[in-house]
Amino acid sequence: MVDRLRRGDRAAQDVFLRRYAPVMHAFVRRAGPRDADVDDLTQELLEKLLGVVARFDFDGPAILTTWVFTVAHRWLLDEKKRRHLQLAAMDEGADVADPREGADASVHQQQLDAMLERALTQLPEAQRRVFVLTQVHGQPLEAVADVEGVPVGTLKSRLHRARAALAVTLQPVLTDMRPKRAGES
Numbered sequence: 001m002v003d004r005l006r007r008g009d010r011a012a013q014d015v016f017l018r019r020y021a022p023v024m025h026a027f028v029r030r031a032g033p034r035d036a037d038v039d040d041l042t043q044e045l046l047e048k049l050l051g052v053v054a055r056f057d058f059d060g061p062a063i064l065t066t067w068v069f070t071v072a073h074r075w076l077l078d079e080k081k082r083r084h085l086q087l088a089a090m091d092e093g094a095d096v097a098d099p100r101e102g103a104d105a106s107v108h109q110q111q112l113d114a115m116l117e118r119a120l121t122q123l124p125e126a127q128r129r130v131f132v133l134t135q136v137h138g139q140p141l142e143a144v145a146d147v148e149g150v151p152v153g154t155l156k157s158r159l160h161r162a163r164a165a166l167a168v169t170l171q172p173v174l175t176d177m178r179p180k181r182a183g184e185s
Contacts, residue, residue, distance in 0.1 A: 002064070006054040013050060020068055021046060023137065027069070030132040032076055034121055041079065048075055066143050073133065073147045080125075112173065119169040127162035130155050 004012035025042045032041055049071060056067050120128055130148070133139045134155075141159075145152045167174075 002053060002056050002058070005050070016050065016053065017046060020049065024049070024068075024072055027072055027132065027137060028076070030117070030120055030136060031073075031129050033080055036079075044079075045072055045075055062143070066139065069133065069137060069139050070143065070147050073129070073144075076129075115170065115173055116166075119166050122169060123162050123165055127158045127165070130158045131162040131166070134159060 001012050001015060005016060021042070024045055025038065028036075028042045028045060029038045032038065049068060052071060053068075056064060060067075062070065120132070123131065126148075130144055133144045134141060141152050141155050145155045148155065
């Protein structure tokens with residue numbers, strides 16, 4: 001696929017975008033600047049990836065997915081440095097409940113997801129990046145440490161602090177989700 005991308009093959013670009021667009025959107029939403037338009041940043045990131053994918057080295061130490069996350073991570077760090085304007089987020093329309101059976105469960109899951117997303121935004125940026133890259137996107141600690149330019153031990157410390165902060169923030173929700181034992185009210 002990379003060879004076809006190097007030649008500008010539209011079908012290869014479509015395959016690449018179908019594979020990586022949703023993942024990069026989630027990555028930007030979770031690890032990108034809090035005040036940014038996620039869709040716009042994702043579009044810019046995907047353009048960047050399509051522009052540099054020809055540089056991917058099959059004989060190098062990384063697989064394509066790890067390489068894509070490395071490029072995306074570095075791009076987000078550079079984007080943060082470039083950002084000078086503080087943009088206010090636009091109000092989003094009201095969510096419409098799913099009328100199908102099981103809508104309550106769907107709404108509950110959406111609420112839990114929203115709580116987790118809010119909790120992630122409260123983390124310091126370095127902790128949020130390492131948590132999202134390793135726990136959400138499954139990137140190896142060594143690869144993230146290399147991109148961050150810090151030892152793996154420092155990354156483990158940031159990850160531990162992020163998990164602890166999320167546990168404290170989400171404790172009330174997690175307690176409510178715990179199944180009740182016989183005799184409990």
